[in-house]
Amino acid sequence: MQLYKTNSGFNRLRGLTAAFLLLVCTAAGAQSTAESVEVSNLLKAGQYDQAMKAADAFLSNKPKDAQMRFLKGLIYTEQKKTTEAIQMFTRLTEDYPELPEPYNNLAVLYAAQGKYEKARDSLEMAIRTHPSYATAHENLGDVYAKLASQAYDKALQLDSGNAAAQTKLSLVREMIGGGRTKPTPAPAAKPVPIAPSVAPAATPAASTAVVPTGSTKTANDEVQAAVQTWATAWSSQDIKTYLASYSTDFEPPKGMTRKTWEQERRSRIEGKRKIEVTLQDVSVSVSGNSATVKFRQIYSAPGHNTKSRKTLIMTNAGGKWQIQQEKTGG
C-alpha cells in the first residue's frame, strides 16, 4: 500500500495549487471560505436540509463553484440520495478531472452499490493525477481485494456469504482545491474522522498500539504511552484527558480557534453512545523534543466506521509528550 511520503506533499501542493488556480480562473470569485465553512459545519452537525439550503443559495450566484458543489455532493451522500450524489460528483470529475476527491467519493458511492468495477475505475482515475493520494490507494486496495474475492468465488464455485458483505470505502470530506485559508501539505481527507461516514473494508481490528514493555522507559516508550493514553481517552470519552493530550500550540484544523475546536471535539466525543478507537502499525521516530508518530487508526462508533492513516507531530513540554499537529496521511 502506498504510504504518503513527504516529497509527494509537494506534488500534492502542486496539485492543490493548480486546482486552486483553476478554480480561481474558472469560477467567478471562487474563494468561498466563509460560506463553505458554514455549510460544512451544518453538514457535520447533521443538519442536512439547512446545509442544502445554504449550499443552493450560494450556488445560485456561483453555480460553478467546485468546493460548494463538492459539499453538496456530500450532503446528498449523507441524505442517502445516492443518484443525486453520484451525479454531482460525476459532473465535478468532468469539470475538474484533475481533482482526485470527487473520484474518490464516486468510488465510495459505487462500492456502496456493489459496483466494484466502477469504483475501481474511479479510484484509478484519482490516482492517475495524484499518485500518492493515500485515501484513494487504501480504497483501491480494498476494491482490488473485493474484486479478487469475487473472481475466486467464480473460479472455485464458492458460495461464500461474502457476496452479500459490502466493502465500505472511506469518503473524503474536504476538497483541497478551495475553502482553505492555509494550504498545508496534508491530503484532502479530514484528519479526524467525523460523525457520518462510510466505513472502510471490514478488516478485523487486530493489535492496538504497542504497549511499552520493560522497565527502562526510553523516549520512544514515552511517546507511545502518550499516544495510547490519547486513544484510550478518546475511546472512553474522557474529554478532559483527551484534550489534555494536545499541546498549547496545537494547530486546530480549518483555521478554527482552539476554543471552537475544543467545543467541536467535545460535542463529537461526548455526543456518542459509544466510541472505539484502535491503532495499528504504530511507528515512532523521536528527535530531541520532537516526535513523529504514524499509525493506522480505526474509529468506530454506532453507525460510523472509518479507517485512516494518521500522523501526529508530538512535542515534549516539561516532560510530557503532547500533540502539536494531527493530520491524516502517512
Place this chain on the structure above:
Amino acid sequence: MLIKLHKCVLAGLLVASCGASAAGTDPEIQLLQIYREIGSNHLDKALVLTEALLNEHANFRLAQLIKGDLLLARTRPIHTVGDLPNAPQDKLSELREEAQLRLRAYREKPPTNAVPRYLMQLRPDQKTAVVVDTKKSRLYVYENVNGQPRFLADYYITQGKAGDGKTREGDEKTPIGVYHITGTVPGSKLGDFYGPMALPINYPNEWDKSQGRTGHGIWLHGVPSNTYNRAPKASNGCVVLANQDLEKLNRQVQIGMTPVIISENIEWLDLDHWNSERQSFLKSFETWRADWESLDTEKYLSHYSKKFSSNDMNYTQWAERKRQVNAGKQHVQVRIDNISMLRYPGNDDMLVVTFDQDYRSSNLSNVMQKRQYWIRENGYWRILHEGAA
C-alpha cells in the same frame, strides 16, 4: 511471488510469438498469452488480457483464478495460487492441473510429419478420425487427405473421475480402444448439463464384449452453461469438451463413420514408418483374400488364430463350417473395397479392419460390410474375430 507460482506452471514453455490477442481468438490461445505475460513479469498486461478473455467467457474458471491472483497481488504479497483462507484445495488443484495440461499440450504439439500410429488406413469416405490421449487430456482431429492423415485440430478434454481403462459399469473410467461415433443426441433432449449435444460411441465394442467388459452410455458431450470447461478428471467416463470445441468437433465428424480411438498415450509415427506398416499389413490382408478366393480352405484357415471367435462360432466350428461351404463351390470371387485399418491402442499388436465385401460364388452373392480384428502371433498377422460391421 506470483510470478514464481505461475511460472511453475509454465515450466519450460517456449515463448513463441503468437500475435496480438484479439476478440474471437481461441480462449486457450489467450490463456497461453496471459501466462507468457506473467512469465515476463508484465502483470498489468496479464490482467488486461485476462479481463478481455473473461469479457468473452465470464465462466472460464481458470481465468477467474488468474484474475483473482493478479488483483490480490496488487494489494499484498500472495503466497500461493488462490491465496484465500479456507480455499477448497481440491478445486484449486484441479484448476492448477488444468492449467498444466493445457500448457503441456501446447508445448508438446504433435510433430508435423508424424501421425498417430493407430490411423493405419482410413476409408476414402472417412473424412476425419478422432484420437484421444487421456494422459494429456487432449483430443486430436485428423483429416483424411488422399489416404494420409493430417492434423486438423486439438482440444482440451475431461475424462472419467477414475481415469481410463474402463472395464465395468459404474467404474467412472473412460474406455481405451477403437470406437466410432454411432449417433447424435441434441442438447434439447438432454438438459443443460451435457451442453449443445452428445455424440455416443460404441462402448463396449466387439473386443470389449469378448473381454467381458460392461457399461454403457459413453459419449462425447459438452458442459453446463455455468462453466467454460470441466476439470481434467471429472466425468463418469464420458469424454467432455468445452461447448464451443464440441460444436467445432461436431462439424468435423460423420455419424457412423468417424473412428474415435482412445489411448492412454498416443503413439506417433513418422510418415515413412506409417506407410511401411500399412503396406506390410495390406500384403497379409491381400493374401487372406486371395486364399479365400482360391478355395484352398487350409490356406484360408491359416490366417485365423486358434483363439478365433465370430459371433457364434469358435475356431473349430468356423473351420468346419468353411470346409463344408467351400466344398460345394466351383469358384469364388471376393472383392474388397474401402478398407479401414485402425490399430488398437495398448501393448498387443491388434488391428481393427473394416471393409466392404462383395462375395460372389456359383450359388451365392452377397455384399456386406465386415469387421475383423487381426492380431500378430509369432510374427504373423491372424484373424481373431470376424463379423458384420
